[in-house]
Structure formats: C-alpha cells, structure tokens
Amino acid sequence: MWRELQPIGRHPGSGGYRRFAWTGADRDCRDWFEEQARTRGLTYELDRNGNQWAWLGDPAAGDAVVTGSHLDSVPDGGAFDGPLGVVSSFAALDELRSRNAEFAKPLAIVNFGDEEGARFGLACVGSRLAAGELTVEAARQLRDGDGVSLPQAMEAAGHDPDAIGADPERLARIGAFVELHVEQGRALDLSGDRVGIASAIWPHGRWRFDFRGEANHAGTTRLVDRRDPMLSYAETVLAARREAALAGAVATFGKIAVEPNGVNAIPSLVRGWLDSRAADQATLDTVVSGIEKAAREYADEHGVQLDVVRESFTPVVEFEHALRDEIARILGREKEADLKVPVLGTGAGHDAGILSGSIPTAMLFVRNPTGVSHSPAEYAAEDDCVAGVTALADVLEGLACT
Template identity: 45%
Template sequence: MLDALAHVGRDPATGGYVRDAWSDADLELRGWFAGESARRGLDLNEDRNGNLWAWWGDPSGEPGVVAGSHLDSVRQGGAYDGPLGVVSAFAALDLLRERGFRPGRPVGVACFTDEEGARFGVPCVGSRLLTGVLAPERALGLTDDRGDTLADVLIRAGRDPRGLGPDPETLATVGAFVELHVEQGRALAALDRPVGAGLSIWPHGRWRFDLRGRADHAGTTRLTDRDDPMLLLARLVLSARSAAARHEALATVGKVLVTPNNANAIPGHVAAWLDARGPTEASVRALVRDLYDQLTDDTPTGTNSGGRIEGPWGEIAGEGEIRPGRGLNPSGSGGFSEGSASSRANMTFPEGGGGLSGGADPSGNGGFRGGSASPRASASFPGGGEVSTGEGANLSGAGEVSAGGGANPSGGGEGSPGRGGSSSGGRVVEVREESWTPLVEFERGLRERVARAAGEVPVLATGAGHDAGILAAAGVPAAMLFVRNPTGVSHSPEEHAEEADCRAGVIALADVLEELCR
C-alpha cells in the first residue's frame, strides 16, 4: 500500500514529500483512505475537525480499539512518517481477518488531520481540536505562507469551518488508541530490534521570535547606524545551541522569514521559529527563558537583572529557580502526577522494572476505556490555565502574557499564545508561544499489555510529538509502537524502514489489536 502513495506530493528533484494539510496532495491521500476503507467494507466517518475514522463494527454502542496515524508531511519529508502507521493499521486489520479473528469490540483505523503543522505552524491540529486543547477560533485564524487562513482553506476543500471544535461524541468512541510510527532515531538500530513500544513523549513546544530592526540601504548605511535584526537572528541560532546544551534539552531554529528579503537591503524584520524539547517541562521552559535573556542582555529595560520575568516560558525567578506558577509543575511532569521521564531518552524493557514509571491502571482493564463519554484526565498548560477535555471541554487557561506583566483572563490555554517583548534601540525582540505539549507518560497498564503482546519488545521514550500523545493527555488510553529506521534520520528523504521490519510492525500491531479486542 505504501507504493500506491509513493507518487503523491513527491518532489522529483529531491525525493522528498510535500503534503501540506488540505493541499491537493492531502486531498488525494484522503481519497485513497476512503477507497481503502470501502474496499474492506468499513464504515467511514469524517468528524467535525476533518479527522477520518474507518470502523469494523459499530462504536456507538461500545468504545472501540483504534489504530492509525496521519498522512500529511513536513516539507521535504520522508515516505514513512505518518503513512506507515495508517497503512499498517489497514494491513493489521487484514491480518486479523485472515486469522479468522472475531473482535469483541469495534476496531477502527484513524487518520488525523494536520499532524505535522507544516502549513499553519501548529502541530496535531486535528487531535488538538478533537480533544478541546486548541480553540477553534484560534485555529480558524491560523495563516499559511500565502496568507490563507485555515477557514479559507477549509471552504475551498468543501468543508464548513463553523463545525470545528471539541467533539466529545467522537472521542467517546475511542476506548484505546495504538499508533504505529517509524522510529525517528537510532535506538532500535543500536539494539538490533525491528519493533519497540513507547514509554513517554517529551514535553515540547514552538515559539515564534519576531526580531525587528530598520530596513535600509546595504550600500549607504554605515555599520554604526544600522539596526539589523539579522544580527539578532545569528545570536538566536547560536544561543539556542548553547542553551540546549546547558539544560540537557534540544533546540532548533528551523524556519525563518526575512522581510523585505532583498540582497541589497538591510532587513527590517525577521521571524524565526524555535522548536524546543526536553526531558522535563522545567528544562524546556528554562531553555526558552535563557534564550530570551541572551537576546536581550543589552537592553535598557533590565530584563535579565535577576528579578522575576513572566513570558511565554512560564514564571521564573532569579537564575535557574522555576516557580510553580503560570502552569509550571515543579516536578517537571507536565501536569501529571506519576513522575517524569529520565534526563535523557532512555529505553527499558517491560520485564526489567527500571524506568517503567506510573501506576497500574486502577480500572483493572489493562488500559482500555469503556462506557465513559468523556476523558478522565486533564493536562496543565502554560499561561496558568488547566485544559480539561471532559464534558464541555473547559478552556480556562490564561492567555496573553507579556514580559513583566500579568495574564489576560480572556485567553484559552492552547488557544491563546503567550508573548514576551523587549527592545534595544531600534531593535525589538518579541516572543510568542504557538504550541505546547506537556510530558506524556503512556498509561502503564496499557503500555505493558502492548509490549507483551508485541513480543516483549524494548520500550522507548521519544522526543517526537504524536497524536497518540494528544489523546493520552486528554485521558484516552493510548500506546505507541515504533518500527526500526536504519538511517535514524526523519523529516528528511533519507528516512527509511526495511520491508521486513514493516511486516514485523504489522504483525506486532495485529497481535496488540487482538489482545485489546478480546
């Protein structure tokens, strides 16, 4: 089935894929999903946020077990990130039928919309809207590089943007979710194992840095008279690397827009996007604060004077002391009470005991959710608010936060990004948080059932975000399987998985679905 998708959105010059959400390529892939569903006699539904669900059995009476992933890509991405999970879900369902298995619960295949966030800048849009983490009014106002809003794009695709928003009815049909994904690192290759299971997902977020100066002539403006934001950009890139090393985290400046972008003009404005991830929420937030300080350490406003600073990184006092305000959990567990992942992406084995944090599923059903129409957990988000995705989806998070200022109570958690700002002469630095996902530790009972059913596979923590993490944070029992990537490279045309390993992944997924559907 992957071969049938190989031509869609492929750049022949690079071999990479460009499959932006709601683009022609994405719409073609959605058509492919509908065709595969019909071929298997599955009931296809598209929820109010554009996520696709194909069901073997009726989930309205009893929540089902769902597998799947996404079909969109980063720009110039690889062939496996996302599609491998969707294709493997269909293939696992086929294998269950070949075995003559009769599931005791409905089985679903899901395709989530706009997981990568390549077009509109916010990842996991479909699952965030579904669970109520992303406010629909914010989502509809997101713009792409051409200035088109998500609302515009949805209308052109024949969808009604007024329907976006929390969807507890759809969420209630998901009793458990298992996402298979190509590994985006080298752990399984180092272990010489074809398949692994997920332990946790690191906290991660995206921040937009607006660096403002003064546009001027490149040949007539003296160096001493320049307000050049490109110098701030250079400092941002270098400081991101050093700050990440200090805080044992990861930081990437991967997208830049320069205005007016002329070879013979000093720019007036540079927008740069920071992706930051780490083993704890505290380490990521300290990294962003540290980076902001380094960009503004020559400002007359004294933003790094050692006093309290409030911004899109949370509330931090003095050097390295993180106060448990603004949504920060001092345990670093992102609002969860079962502890945090280790300081590095570790791997443990289900029978080894070490590193398998979190308590057993108190329901005694091994992580399967049944009967409840609303998720059971809430997650703390930046800005001081708690986003609860139960009945009614409480979006009470405080919104806009400025350096040294207070919170705007009109905000909506994920729906209202925080901001910080400072200036130096003609140069201005503004920071806005565009997305945030706390630490997710997959439910221990389900995680151990998945690892055993898949054949006692190694258990891995990951720094990559996934829809499974969004669902888990919303209280849906979720788990992940990883398929070995011999290159260890992802978000690149070099991303790869061997056919034999993909088959091993399908068998493991089918075994997991069979176990969860008994």
C-alpha cells in the same frame, strides 16, 4: 498500498513530500484512505474536524480499539512519518482477517488531519480540535504563509468549517488508541530491535522570535549606523545550540521569514521560529528562558526590538501505564525477563500524545536504521515494517478480539 501512496505529493526536485493540509496532495491522500476503507467493507466516516475514520463493527457500541496515524507531511518530508502507521493499520487488519480473528469490540482505523502543522504552523490540529485542546476561536485565527485562514482552506477543499470543534461523544466511544510510527531516532537501531513501545513524549513547544530593526541600503549604510535584526537573530541561533547542549536538550531554529527580503537591503524584520524539547519540564524551561535572555541581550546591543510569542506547547505525555503494560504482555515481555520489546521515550510529538488526556493511548515504534526523519532520507527496511505490522496485529488481536 505503499506503491499507490508513493507518488502523491512527491516533489520531483527534492524527492521529499509536500502533503500539506487541505491541498490537492492532501485530498489525494484522503481519497486513497477512503478507497482502502471501502474496498475492505469498512464503514467510512469524515468527522467534524476533517479526520477520517474506517470502522469495523458498530461505532456506537463503545470501548472501541482504534489505530492509525496521519498522511500529511512536513515540507520535503519523508515517506514513512505518518503514512507507515496508516498503511500498517490496514495491513494489520488484513492480517487479523487472515487469522480468522473474531472481534469482540469495534475496531477503527483513523487518519488525523494536519498532524505536522506544515501549512498553518500548529501541529496536530485535527486531534487537538477533537480533544478540545484547540478552541474554535483559535483555530479560526490560523493562517498559512499566503494569508489563507484555516476555515477558508477547509471550505475550498469542500469541508464545512462551521462544524469544527471538540468531539467528546466520538472520543467517549474509544477504549484504546494505539499509534504505530517509524522511530524518529536511532534507539532501536542501536539496541538491535525491530519494534519498540513508547514510554513517554518529551514536553515540547514552538516559540516565535520577532526581531524588528530598521530597513536601509546595504551598500551605503555604515556598519555602526545599522539596526540590523539579522545579527541578533544569528547570535540567538548560536545561543539556542549552546543552551540546549548545556542542558542535554534540543533546540532548533528551522524556519525564518525576512522583510523586505532583498539582497541589497538591511532587513526591517527577522522572524524566526524556535522548536525546543527536553526530557522534563524544568529542563525545557531552563533552555527556553536562557535562549530568550540571550536574544534580548543581543537585541539591545544592536538597537533591535524583540517580541517572543509561545505559539504552541505540549507538556510531557506519560502514556497510560496499564495499556502500555498490557501491550508489553501481548508482545511477550515479562518484567522479570530480558526485554524482548524495549520501552523508550521520544522527543517527537504525535496525535497519540494529544489524545492521551482524553483516552488511553499507546505507541509502537518501528526501527529506523539511520535515525533520519523529516527528510527525504527517512527510511525503514521492509522486513522491519512487516515486523511492525505483525506486532500491531498482535496488539489489536489482544485488545479487540476474543
């Protein structure tokens, strides 16, 4: 499975992946998922929001146990973020069949669409739509860098955009969702463990900072006469690093758009996107408000107008304790004993976090020896991946089998 997925959407120059929602690479990944489902005799479904499902047993029976993740990527992303969870889900089902496991509940494997938000700027679109956390009206307003709307992209890919929307009937069939994911950090590497259990996802969001100045000639405009938004933006990037360091949080300006974007032109607009995350809501609020305060001061100093728009936000997610404790029990962890499977928090968002408000969810992490993610250097050793499959199979057997 890994060899089949490896070339899809891989950029020859960077070595990273560009599997963006509703593109050719995304279609090829979807075709791969459908083939995996059908070769295993599973019932394949494409839901109203473009999420893919592979069912073992009757989907309508209810109390289903679901696992899976996503197949799309960030720009020049790594091979493991998302696909490891989907590949491991199919491998875990194969493992359970080799054990002659008898299923007492329906089991499903899912590929959620547009989890990374690389094309339209909003993460977890497929799960947000299903959970009703993204309205149809807001979804229709999403556009990529070329001005193509989400409905237009879906229609071009052969999916009916008029069908999108909340899917409470489908979610009501699910008793538990367990997502396996490569760890995006080094906690497991530092502890020496191959697999961990997620405790919570930090609150996080994305803010757009629009610095508007005055376009002018780079060679003839005196420095004192300039209203250069790039200066305000650059100072704000430094302020973000400073505020995050003071609070023990993280803040990143990782995307920028400049107009008119000429080497010999002072910009008229610099638009930067801030991603910030913290262990609790109060800390996150402090960081973002501190960054915005500094940005407004820099903008005033340079005669630049500033608009700040919060484009997305996800509050802290505490995974359901009962399901988390049951998974820990299945994997052999007793509260009174030494930790065999560590429980750890994460600053990364996931579909499991979005769905946690609607259904019981949990996550398993597989060790990442470098902690690098969202990069071609993202990596997990084969024996750790196998350990993840075994752990996921154990969990699914404990939750879905007699």
